[in-house]
Amino acid sequence: MKSNTAVLPEKAKCVRCKGRATIPMPSHNANFCPDCFVSFFETAVRRGLEKFPISPSTPLLVAVSGGKDSLAAWNVLHDLGYPTRGLHIRLGIESFSEASTEAVDDFARTRSLPWVEYSVQELFGHSIPEIHKRMRRKICSVCGMLKRQLLNRLTIREGFQTLVVGHNLDDEAGRLLGNIVRNRHQYLDKHSPYLPSTHPRFAAKCKPLYRVEAREIRIYCAIKGIRPVDQSCPLSRGATSHSFKEALHFLEERMPGTKRDFLFTFLARQKPDLKPRDFHDCRECGEPAFGELCSVCNLRSLLREKDQPHPGDGGPDSS
Ligand code: SF4
Ligand SMILES: [Zn+2]
Numbered sequence: 001m002k003s004n005t006a007v008l009p010e011k012a013k014c015v016r017c018k019g020r021a022t023i024p025m026p027s028h029n030a031n032f033c034p035d036c037f038v039s040f041f042e043t044a045v046r047r048g049l050e051k052f053p054i055s056p057s058t059p060l061l062v063a064v065s066g067g068k069d070s071l072a073a074w075n076v077l078h079d080l081g082y083p084t085r086g087l088h089i090r091l092g093i094e095s096f097s098e099a100s101t102e103a104v105d106d107f108a109r110t111r112s113l114p115w116v117e118y119s120v121q122e123l124f125g126h127s128i129p130e131i132h133k134r135m136r137r138k139i140c141s142v143c144g145m146l147k148r149q150l151l152n153r154l155t156i157r158e159g160f161q162t163l164v165v166g167h168n169l170d171d172e173a174g175r176l177l178g179n180i181v182r183n184r185h186q187y188l189d190k191h192s193p194y195l196p197s198t199h200p201r202f203a204a205k206c207k208p209l210y211r212v213e214a215r216e217i218r219i220y221c222a223i224k225g226i227r228p229v230d231q232s233c234p235l236s237r238g239a240t241s242h243s244f245k246e247a248l249h250f251l252e253e254r255m256p257g258t259k260r261d262f263l264f265t266f267l268a269r270q271k272p273d274l275k276p277r278d279f280h281d282c283r284e285c286g287e288p289a290f291g292e293l294c295s296v297c298n299l300r301s302l303l304r305e306k307d308q309p310h311p312g313d314g315g316p317d318s319s
């Protein structure tokens with residue numbers, strides 16, 4: 001069995017320049033030196049971007065969490081010459097959020113890149129740990145929904161039309177496997193690395209790293225001196241998305257290239273269903289919504305309901 005983490009012998013040659021190779025790439029059946037690896041990485045991203053209706057002068061707002069993916073996405077887009085700005089949302093998750101914001105600040109300062117910062121607390125009124133304490137739902141799905149909605153709204157507010165997110169090949173392949181296993185056709189129909197805007201208040205969304213693996217991003221960050229946050233979110237335990245990624249990792253270790261083939265053969269046949277849907281204006285905030293309330297106001301209203309005393313709670317006769 002080939003290992004994805006094998007150390008190459010001293011005589012191993014880079015497939016491009018024939019210099020000394022230090023980076024094994026089993027899924028490409030190739031070995032690279034660091035310079036050629038960076039060219040490979042940039043080419044993979046550029047090839048992905050060429051499939052999207054984005055020109056090199058399109059201003060891109062990059063959602064940056066402080067993790068390796070979003071910082072690598074920002075770095076490579078900047079190096080490829082795209083005009084970019086970072087957008088960071090603080091989640092209020094104690095030391096993890098502090099370290100994440102520091103990683104973004106450190107990255108942007110050393111490269112003199114502009115960025116803007118908001119917090120879930122100021123935008124929504126409650127931090128993620130507070131929502132976690134008060135709701136029974138899985139926090140990652142609530143947090144994911146809030147981040148998606150707030151990032152979209154902030155993209156429009158900041159005057160951009162395209163939001164970049166750092167999802168990589170492992171994320172996309174894992175999500176695809178999860179949706180297939182659970183037969184979630186409504187998500188499969190929209191599985192695409194580029195989603196155009198379907199409403200004046202929806203930004204287009206693009207995933208320029210969908211052709212590169214998490215391992216390749218870690219190598220790119222190390223070569224480029226990018227220092228992502230070195231902690232994991234303490235609320236992430238038990239996220240089911242990890243299990244689907246692990247299942248693919250298991251197959252990849254035995255059959256290098258499986259993840260890539262699985263995702264790319266799906267995308268090659270995929271015709272995303274991007275028909276505009278009928279939206280109303282949310283009764284509370286005016287943002288587009290399928291029902292009377294948008295998902296953000298719906299969550300806020302659920303939290304408000306939890307604040308209401310239930311009949312029999314706390315009254316003199318309740319014991
Ligand atoms: S792991 Fe879950 S709770 Fe933590 S930042 Fe990610 S989605 Fe949010
Ligand atoms: Zn080389």
Ligand SMILES: [Zn+2]
Nearest residue numbers: 282285294297
């Ligand atoms: Zn609303």
